[in-house]
Amino acid sequence: MSDADFSLWVYLSRTPLLWLTVTLLSYVVADRISAALRRHPLANPMLIAVVLTAGVLFATGTPYRTYFEGAQFVHFLIGPATVALAVPLYRNRRTVLRAILPMGAALLAGSLAAMGSALLIAKALGVPGPVLASLAPKSVTAGIAMGIAEGLGGDPALAAVLVILTGAIGAVTVTPLMEALRMTDMRARGFAAGLAAHGLGTARAFHVNPVAGTFAGIAMALNALLSAILAPLVLRALL
């Protein structure tokens, strides 16, 4: 690289433009790859985009902090997107009200079961406290899970990774598990997918059945709300 090339690189790598562009292009390529693999649950566009972007950072020796100075403008939009979850909740208000009792009971039981079993198993296998704080919100949609983990003294970035892994596991296992349990109520199946596996479970539920997808979206929003309240209490009770 000549001096002129190098000074151009130094200039570009210090503006948000370069890393915003890399983030967007990674996602465009990742989405193409996912489509080419016929949207297989494991070919998650977000996961592929993360691998591609991380590869660019690695190849150019760019520290994550430098990358995030540009990418923070995308990251910021998670907050407004969380507020926007009010819209599908509002649209489905009548469906929600009709099934309010089963949903309320399933929400409380499922949220406690998913969070409590994860913490108990990890603790028994020697995972230390700060990592457990990042694990507690693993069934919650990533943006909110990061906020919950931060509030518990955990690590938001680690929480996001554990959330994505949970979503992938849930999206792959939900249909075979529901068939094995002989569950035919699509409202209940969708609700479980959204509660245990947030957005990735919701995407999977929409793929199976529109009613399942609607209930998955509702479960995702409600569990985000409930987990924010439950996580500090459960973590304190179990540690």
Next chain:
Amino acid sequence: MIPGAALILLCQLLGEALVHGTGWPLPGPVVGMVFLLVLLLGNDLLADPVDTRFVTGPADGLLVNLAFLFVPAGVGVVNRLDVLAAHWLGLAVALVVSTLIGLAVTVLVFVGVARLGQRGEAA
């Protein structure tokens, strides 16, 4: 698009202000979501004086691209490979088993309570 974006940000801002002012253990955007839901429901109760499409349009736009917004956070894994390597077994078992337990408990409780409700209506 601008008025809708402004309302969404305003809800989030009020949520953050309330959370920081009161010390509640809730994320500000979740409280903001409740504010927006209350506004939409209030509008519905008053027989829709406001056409809510100005805010539902931008909201749908954000939610359609929800997965993309998590890429910068996900790339943070490059700084966390050491933690994952150190505790991979515990985390892997905990994630797989707890996800299956969460799915099973949720669907069984939902179906069980729904059946009780139907029986109550029939009686």
